[in-house]
Amino acid sequence: MDIYLAQLMNGLVYGMLLFLTAAGLSLIFGLMNVVSLAHGSFFMLGAYLAFAVVRETGNYWLALLISPCLTVLVGLVVERFFMRRLYRRGHLDQVLLTFGFTFVFFDAVRSIWGSDIRKLAPPVSLEGSIALVGGMFSTYRLFLLAFGALLALILWAVMEKSRLGAMVRAGVDDSQMAAGLGANIPALFSGVFGAGVALAAIGGVVAAPVLGLYPGMDGDILIPSFIVIVIGGMGSLRGAFVGTLLVGIADAFGKAYVPALSLFLIYLLMAVFLLVRPQGLFGIKGGVAPAGMVVAARAALSATLRVKVIAALVLLALACYPLLVPDYQRTLVSEIFVFAIFAMSLDLLLGYTGLPSFGHAGFFGLGAYTVIVLGALFGLNGWTGVLIAVPLTALAAALIGFFCVRTSGITFLMLTLAFSQLLYSIAFKWRDVTGGSDGIGIPDRPNIFGWSLSEPIVMYYVTFGFCLLCYVGLRRLIASPLGHAFIGIRENESRMRAIGYSTGLYKLLSFTIGGALAGLAGGLYALFNGFVSPEVLHWSASGDILIMVMLGGAGTLLGPVLGSAIFLLMKNLVSSYNDHWMMIIGIIFIACVMFFPGGVWGILSSRIAGRKPDSPPRPGTTPAEGIASGDKAPTGAAPGASMTVDGAAR
Amino acid sequence: MLELDAVHSYYGDSHILQGVSFTVQEGEVVCLLGRNGAGKTTTILTVMGYITPRSGTVRYQGQAIAGLAPYQVARRGVGFVPQERGIFPSLTVRENLTVFSRQPGSALQAAGQAVKGASAPRAPWTLERVYKVFPRLHERERNLGFQLSGGEQQMLSIARALMLNPDLLVLDEPSEGLAPMIVNEIVTVLRGLKNEGLAILLVEQNLHTALALADRHHVMNKGEILFSGTSQDLERNEDVKRRYLAV
Structure with missing residues (x-):
């Protein structure tokens, strides 16, 4: 009996911690239509700042007061000086902006406090345990429960009973109408964002003694919070509350009784809810249309002679390049080609079909693992592995897509993220096959026409060939009627549906093709690297590839190629001189989202086409x-x- | 109290308002008429600050308001009743009324009044007074916004704008899609407001409603005002009625 009770207790405590982040996330989403990916970072920042305060003063309660205040200040800076400038732009730009900040905060935390796991002791007055209805419970956990419940109650009272709460709810319902009645919407946004950050930071402080502190705790709280919001419904406090309790309890009992399946339990819960009630338990908003989306990109370049000449020169240069440079650079450029395929495959979803996938690394990783695992465990030739990997990832993409394409915009983003984290968890836990966190490798690489891929120059030409093939293939796909259907969905899904396109099917098709190509890129990566570890599946890997696409210019094919080149060159260059490459990439990415929404290729292409970058766009062609x-x-x-x-x- | 002078507004690259000029005087009801797409709603959204005109001036009580955010316009004393009524679905009827309500003569409005001198004080709008005018809303006080019928939503939307104690009421097609009996009820209420001396800017497609309420009319077509005149002028002008109002 007391074992059940103990599990229930664990579940409730975890649920409370989740609630503090999920509630803020949900409110911010409800009002501003933005999923703040930095929300986990504020949770982490809150915890670490508390750690610092406790180390200085030894007073936990002081930390509980000071740390959230400081974190809110940071949050308000992010809102006021960065997000607010993008209100006129699509919501996805703001989401990406918050993603840029996750890099900055992660790097900041790691360089200040190090990568080791830190412990924060609970306050002395809450040490020990108390005997209650047939069991001993940690005092601190009981305190957590009461504290969380109290905060939830206060939050509920403010939201439901006060005029301020009514203003926020009115803003969630219809912020434009509220503005027309005198609601200062920018101030309301700042206030709600600040309150959300405060909740996350408080969550971080009280969670620290239970969960410990480590860089990466941001993602570990963010993903379950997403699942909670999907289950509970967007923008609903009640939904967030019920959702967290469901997830918390399912997680605790899962870990205790079906440890092998515990990871899947909450994903299963989410999948069931999606099938039965896509808007969530208490959701009033469905998937929000990806307003304005990614599309800040130019339509395909007109094939003038000038362009053809430049293209021919670039191809020639790339073909000659490996003959002139040492192995290190051949390897680097090969890697760029692999990631260029990966980035193009994401751009098919993001830039052409308007599906902002944040879990694309899942398919890349699946492809890579397929090749390596088949090679290591069954001695299968790498090329056979790639041949198996591509249809396998296509199948996985079709299956995951079946759930995801029912939604759009931000919900879609969160779902793809959650599914890729599921794949990550599998790779992490299934040690016998995947080698767990150590990763797994193959002894040697296959040959092609008698040349070994172990030779960097062979690898170069193989990846170059595949990259070219993918580019030409995707170009033809996008020019085909099918490609036009994808673009139509990006521009206006409901209109496409109204003229008789089964848009769900087309989205699924796009998702599957994109997934299969990512699988191909993953397979090639396996051949290139000869080794794979769960990091390639991690959500930050999905973010990296998203950065490459956005950096280069979404909605074009050369943009992602260029973006992956810039990203990888920067990563290699900066990381060889400086430990803070994440911070630098994050800042560059933030600047890119804010000031160059068309990406590098957007600027370049307008130059090549002989237009000034700031000249007015041709009507109707530029999104x-x-x-x-x-x-x-x-x-x-x-x-x-x-x-x-x-x-x-x- | 409201003046538009050669206002040009755009949606992106589409030139919608092409030099719209008109005024609304203190205590006057002015109506914008015209077919769908004539630019009536765009005019209203420009007044409210949802759209910033590219050129021309919008003055309210002597101050230029073009370029202000909607909330700043609203706080200067403009009550807005949009075409879709804009009821907050997850708030109760009572909350819809009180959430953004303001006392008469709040800071910005007072500043405006000082500029143009003392105006005849109107009885302030309170929850009780609103409930007296719209007894139906009192009955449904505890219902949520999405549980109301179309007519009730329209009443709530008007009542909610009155709770701001505005000096100017801006209504976008208040009779649209409502049963004749409800339209009559709303017209009666609006006439009462007019008699009280509240200035009203009204958009209408229904000529009878317009003639029943307004002092002056402006007929719009393709973003321009083609006819301006009193109710009598409009009633006599068969040409305008046939060509632009399809009567």
């Missing part, structure tokens, strides 16, 4: 223009329009 009008006009034209939909959804 950037669609954002400018799409932002002000429809929102202004229809305060209340979204409300009608929400009302009907009930």
Whole structure:
């Protein structure tokens, strides 16, 4: 009996900690339509700042007071000086911006406090345990429960009973209408963002004695929080509360009774909810349309002679390049080719179909693991491995896509992220096959026409060939009727549905093709690297590839190629001189999202085409223009329009 | 109290308002008429600050308000009733009324009043007074916004704007899609407001509603005002009625 009780207790405690992050995340999403990926970072920052305060003063309660205040200051800076500048732009740009900040905060925490796991002792007054209804319980955990419940109650009272809460709810319902009645929306946004950050930071402080402190704790709280929001419904406090308890308890009992399956339990829970109730338990908002999306990219370049000449020169240069340089650079460029394929495959989803996948590394990793595992365990030739890996990842993409394409925009982003983390967990836990965190390698690489891929120059030409093949293939795909259907979905899904396209099917197709190509890239990576570890599947790997696409320019094919080149060159160059390459990449990425929404290729292509980058875009061709009008006009034209939909959804 | 002078507004690259000029005087009801796509709603959204005009001026009580955010316009004393009514679905009727309500003569409005001198004080709007005018809302006080019928939503939207104690009420097609009986009820309420001396800017497609309420009319087509005149002028002008209002 007391074992059940103990598990229940563990589940409730974990649920409470989740609630503190999920509630803020959900509120911010509800009001601002932005999923703050930095929310986990604020949780981490809160914990570490508390750690610092306790080390200085020895007073836990002081830390509980000071740390959230400092974290809120940081959060407000992020909101005020970075996110607010992007309100006019698509919501995805803001999401990506917060992702850039996860790098900065991660690097900051790691360089200040180191990578080791730190412990924060609970306050002396809460040490020991108390006997309660047939069991001994840690005093600190009981305190956590009471504290979490109290905060939830206060939050509920403020939201439901106060005028301020009514203002926030009105803003969640229809922020444009609220503005027309005198609500200072920017101030409301800042306030809610700040409150959300405060909750996350408090969560971090009280979680530290239970969960410990380590760089990476940000992701570990963020992903379950996403699942909670998917289950509970976006923008709903009640949903966040019930969702956290469900996830917390499922997690605790899963770990105790079916440890092998415990990881899948919460994902299973999520999948069931998605099938039965896609808007979540208490959700009023469905998937929010990816307003303006990624698309800040130029339409395919007109094939002028000038362009053809440049293309021919570049190809020639790339073909001659390995003959002139040492092995190290051959290897580096080979890696760029592999990641260019990966980035292009993501861009098919992100830039062309408007599906912001944040779990694309899952398919890359699946491809890589397939090749390596088959090679290491069964001695299968690497090429056979690639031949198996591609259809396998296509199958996995189709299966995962089946769940994900029911949603769009931010929900889609969170779901793909969650599924890729599931794959990561499998790779991490299934030690017998995957080697767990140590990774797994193959003894030697296969040959091609008698040349061994162990030779960097052979590897170079093989990856170059595949990259070229993918580029040409994708170019033809995008020019085909199918490609046009994808672009149509990106531009306006409901209109495509209205003219008779089964958009779900097309999205699934795009997702599957993108997944299969990522699998191909993963397979090639396996041949290239000869070794694979769970890191390739981690959500930050999905973020890296997203950065490459955005950096180069989404919605184009050369953009991602260029982006992966810049990213990898930078990573190699900066990391050889400086430990803080994550910080630097993060800052560059933030600057890129803020100031160059079209990416490097967006700037370059307008130069090559002989237009000034700031010259007015041709009407109707550039999505950037669609954002400018799409932002002000429809929102202004229809305060209340979204409300009608929400009302009907009930 | 409201002046538009040669206002040009755009949606992206589409030139919607092409030099719109008109005024609304103290205590006056002015109506914008015209077919779908004539630019009536765009005009209203420009006044409210949802759209910033590229050129031209919008003045409210002597101050330029073009370029202000909607909340700043609202706080200067403009009550907005949008076309889709904009009821907050997850707030109760009572919360919808009180959430952004303001006392008469709050800071910004007072500044405006000082500029143009003392105006006749109107009775302030309170929850009790609103419930007296719209008894139906009192009955449904505890219902959530999404549980209301179309007519009730329209009443709530008007009542909510009144709770801001505005000096100017801006209504976008209040009679649209409602049963004739409800329209009559709303017209009666609006006429009462007019008699009280509240200035109203009204967008209408229904000529009868417009004639029943407004002092002056502006007929719009393709982003321009093509006819301006009193109710009598409009009633006599068969050409305008046939060509732009399809009567």
